[in-house]
Amino acid sequence: MATRANSVPHPTLIKVDPFKPADVQEGLHNRWHPDIPPFATVKPGEVFKIECIDWTGAQIGNNDNSDDIKNVNLTKVHNLSGPVAVEGAEPGDCLVVDILDVTPFEQMPWGYTGIFELENGGGLFAREFNSKACKAIWDFKGVYATSRHIPGVRFAGVSHPGLIGTAPSAELLATWNKREGELIAAHANAVPPVAFPPEPVGAYVGQKLPEDVMKKVATEGARTIPGREHGGNCDIKNLSRGSRCYFPVFVKGANLSVGDLHFSQGDGELSFCGAIEMAGIITFSTSIIKGGVEKFALKQPIFLPSPIDPLYSSKLIFEGISVDYHGDGKQYNMDATVAYKQAALNAIAYLQKIGYTREQAYLLLSAAPIESHVGAVVDSPNACVTLALPLGIFEHDILPKEEGLTKKDFGQCAIRSDGLL
Template identity: 80%
Template sequence: MSANSAANSIPHPTVIKVDPFVPADKQKGLHNRWHPDIPPVASVKPGQTFKVECVGMSRVGGALGVQAYDRISDWTGGQIGNNDSSDDVKNVDLTKVHNLSGPIAVEGAEPGDCLVVDILDVTPFEKMPWGFTGVFELENGGGLFAREFQSRACKAIWDLNGVFASSRHIPGVRFAGVSHPGLIGTAPSHELLAKWNKREGELIAAHKDAVPPVAYPPEPIGTHVGQDLPKEVLERIRKEGARTIPGREHGGNCDIKNLSKGSRCYFPVFISGANLSVGDLHFSQGDVQMSFCGAIEMAGIITFTTSIIKGGIEKFGLKQPIFLPSPVDPMYSQKLVFEGLSVDINGDGKQYNMDAYVCVAVNRTVAYKQAALNAISYLQKLGYTREQAYLLLSAAPIESHVGAIVDSPNACVTLAVPTGIFENDILPRPEGLLKHNYGQCAIRSDGVL
């Protein structure tokens, strides 16, 4: 190699580093609340390519005093282990989620601008090639079918091998992941934060006995800022900081699988520097996170470059982020497509009017739910348990589309399952479906489902 080549071979800097074997709440440069008073821990220039590490594993005691590095410090902060029991999912503490790397200031960004973020790569840490998907308890997050299934904790551990994922808890499937950040966004202004807390507080008050909860209010317990700040600032963040569980106008936890490497995102800027934060990395996910923890959650490294469009909010009418999807997608050409109508065919048979995805607060995502339940029923005919099917349809690269939204009273939603992810033939045959024994995913130690 020539001297010039060596001199010009400059690696892209990592602006936030994490220790993959230390719990998230013990690390600097991580935070789990949205608040404008959280100062940036790093600064980048527009056009600069940089890497961000998102939390790795936590250390837990192993047999005979040996330390076992079997817990992934993803969005839960290291509460979920690589084992064959879902007791850790049952007991997860949602006050400690998500643990985001940042904030990162972009020089020159001002309120009213548009921050352009190019996602150049998303990879797991080499030293932790595994992730998990989980169904949470009815009373603690639940999932799309929390009430229908009376959700009890279960999970699947996935081994990540190059671009592929497979699981001992869901045998017979192997698929290429579409790795992406589940959570990415800019910091809110004080005014926007107050708006969030007001409207979500009103929703909670209107559904105060809802199980699972309809929203999650500010909560001092479990708050992690990851910086040494004045006591009064920390107290204000603990009291006012918005939980990172839902997505909002700034981006946040939107869990869009197509925000993968090669995507370009346009975020509104609300404070000086924009203060970009990222976390909740996913190795793979379907179009809808069906179970509450519905992606393959992983720790890893994300690579960015940014630019600024001055006055972008006004220029584009930017009420929420917009994005260009990744040009990289798994090539699964054949898909088995399940339809769902806005009739509770799998339940009490009630007719709904044009109910596709709307009004989650009162559990009316009827057409999508019917498509998903039809797919789960079909997978059970192949030998998968309901829990395995639920997890698989959350984690695999499933596509979902609104097929018809005009023909009253029935909206139509489709859910497409790639046939190529299965080792065995799953297509309908005149002789029927061949049923295999695929065991069961990881469930609670008391056996309750």
């Protein structure tokens, strides 16, 4: 018969309460800095679990208005669980991280997708839409997500960490701050900002650090908004269970951190808070390849995607080129971002013909497992990017027909209590 003696559970190295603010909990941090010590240490090959709070640190609620999105404090976001040191890892090595599982908390079977304000967060279409806060709450039922705020869709999630990476060295951190500082200086009045400099306000490390160390982390620590050489906030939706990640190591122990878990996400994560954000549990195993940075020319991480993917074979594909035909008609030269925007705007316009509001369509393309591909970046002047919308996520037929599209009333997503859109 089965016995407890032969059934040893994998340890949970960092525990969090998803209903409490991040800045009262241990084992979390929201800045990248080499002086943040490891909160836990593992041996290569050990399987372990890490609990993660949602990326805002429990600032967003399961309700029917978006005032919490409007008022979110972005100096306190991306509360990462960690760092976790791996015994034997040294600068120049490659840290191999196997993502064995990613699940929501049983006591919190919901997540959210948000459109942030132009002046507080932004998003891909922040300027074009003059964005006002909106959100959709998604309920999880096994592998599926549905939303009362975007009716008529149901899809399987590809759950993954939006943010995972190793700690930077002091030299790498200085490089980040220098180059991003120069970018900010060159675009001093940009709305939304082009980058986020170190910010002592809201900086948090859930460990007892000497005052001088905490001050250094707060004044020098890199914000966690973008991805960088070490990994970070890359939002790659196919890094789900079964994925393997190869990270460059910059400090002793590698000091792995993870957070910003997503139940699902479309390629591009359009709306900034564009995945189905969730709190949850991630299971890891690690190993080390000595000298891996040199062996693999590892300037940035390399990934093997998950072998598990929802089977949505039928898709409606929207094309975009590097001409701003939804705006002023300006011709750009091989600009894949402009092309992606046009493909997404084409899809949003199509979904509006079916009856979804612009806000609902924006949120849906952010959250659902859409796929985007670069078609060509050689045919000057127009880069070509495609966006594929799975037909199987809809409860109704959305294909083009000779008689046109049938428009339905899907209501509206959660908006601000003052009604502004």
